[in-house]
Amino acid sequence: MAGSSFGTIFKITTWGESHGKGLGVVVDGCPAGLPLDENDIQKFLNRRKPGQSKFTTPRKEDDAVEILSGVFEGKTTGTPISLVVYNQNQKSKDYSEIASYYRPGHADYTFDQKYGFRDYRGGGRSSGRETIGRVAAGAIAVKILNQLGITFLTYTRSIGPISISSQNFDAAQINENPLYMPDADAAENAENYLNACIAEQNSSGGVVECIIQGVPAGLGDPVFEKLNANLAKAVMSIGAVKGFEIGDGFDVAKATGKNNNDAFRIGADGRPVKTTNHAGGILGGMSDGSDIILRAAIKPTPSIAAPQQTVNKDGEEIDVSIKGRHDPIIVPRAVVVVESMAAVTLVDALFTNMSARMDSLEMFYQH
Template identity: 55%
Template sequence: MNSFGIRFRFTTFGESHGKALGCVVDGVPAGLELDEAFIQSELDRRKPGKTKFETARKEDDAVEILSGVFEGKTTGTPIAMVIFNKNQKSKDYSNIKDVFRPGHADFTYFHKYGIRDYRGGGRSSARETAARVAAGAVAKLMLKELGVEFFSGISEIDGIEAENFDYEYAKKSEIFALDSQMEAAQKEAVLRAKNAHDSVGGVVRVLIKNAPVGLGEPMYYKLDAVLADAMMGINAVKAVEIGDGCLSSKSRGSQNNDQIRSNGFTSNHAGGILGGIGNGEDIVLNVYFKPTPSIFQKQHTITTSGEEVDFELKGRHDPCVAIRGSVVAESMAALVIADMVLLNMGRTIEGVKNYYKG
């Protein structure tokens, strides 16, 4: 189960401290100009070690495209991309070789597979999300042809909430902050936690603009359900909201309904999705990340043989995973929309006739 999507489908491989990680993207239409510099720039947004608000592990995350492209254009065959790991320090993890980190996947992976890949958590490490970002960049390139755009940023850190959502500002911010007024306090919260050998949680907001009306299958592949699946599948994500989300359970129908006029909806409480189908409005998601599990304080746990121990972790970790999680959430959103766009093409006989008979 390392694949996601039906028509636009990607599979990832690799571990945190293995030789490399990467992905195979299948279903990309032929003839798409594959802008390698764009794919790399997306990886650069996610790569670790850029600022003091992130893990000190430095990785170039330089992507190599192995297949599926000829003379700069996609060939309709699988696109394989690889990123070699450069800055692994497995010895950072030697003191947790036989213990399970509270809050991480060590305990569950060991009980499922009987193997303790202590080097950075192996496949459970969010290093795998670099491959999702590479695949997401291909999805974005395809969707750019239709005018669909993706944005994201940090709306909340440690309970400090954005009041404005400026996606252009977020692109320049060291922590991808959406609200310049809240940025300093949010940064301070990250550094305070880091200095206390602790971590903080945060919320990422994703915005999808110009997605065509009609995306999403009405029963078992609903647009909101698949977006939620994609977001919940990101490491450390614990909740997802579409549009007003949880707030809508507290409001009245008269407040929550988006009124319709000939030129569109007058509000967007629904977050761009009705009945599992995109309504053409902005699609808005709030993605909730828990605090990084790997902290540098004394904690109680057990060893692989069941012995109770106290331990203190060493190594390099993000003090707030939501920051780098922002581009990952945006990429997963692009992968879902790309799949939905291709799936939607056969929805009416007119559409099928147009394609075959012109």
């Protein structure tokens, strides 16, 4: 299967299926000397693991990570880092029925058309559990970026019709509610909305927002390797993501040049800074030194217990009610996945950018 690798210098390859023996990732291109142990990675995996609230699948998995290679005496060695999480709580029989039909909103039909065969247990390679490898790799990428002064603030911006308020924004609230919303009132309203969805055997979508601070100007390239294009590919490669925005995003279609352009001034350090950030930290495909602001639109969980129409492999039209253990909303668990893919993209851009200028090479090799 092609398409399981992402990146150029800092490169990740995820592997595994939802109901196989395990899932994991191989991370290549990580510099030697980065302090790293399982706890660094586990903290990230704990943010996406199932069974933490009534708004996630009841599948119980510790998602405990093991480092198989690339780390010695607590530091990376510069060789490929292999990470594994073993599946412990598969209930494959819950999915035996769907082998004969195509679930609405899933990859069942397209997988069959491409390969002529599919692992129907929990979606196989198309399952949300594939993101375990992304998050494990993202933990490494974030640690690299943190050492360079680059930080992330990622959270749920909206769930269904409920959005956070800028007046009530409180970053401390993100980890205080199961929906990862930085607004206590919005979180409470969103929980009530989700309870209504659950009562109707339905699900909901939402939006994840990620703010990245401390990114230096000049990352990315002006044509096919634009930073915003690579961030879009990274985030859109997450199975549940159906939309992506940088900065003002689709609202720029309603703007004019006067109110969309970000004026420049000279900052306290003598360098140019912007007075606004409609561009979301990227100009001409390259970072401009201001906060990078991106958003991902997450679709409602397609596996719902309410009756739906579909067809089976015999060409018959049938009604189905999806059985098994499923999230009524994907958004809260997707927060760390969006952050991880953005981090992997930025690390790769940083490493690629080191060869962009002769003075950078001279400074690195002659001093």
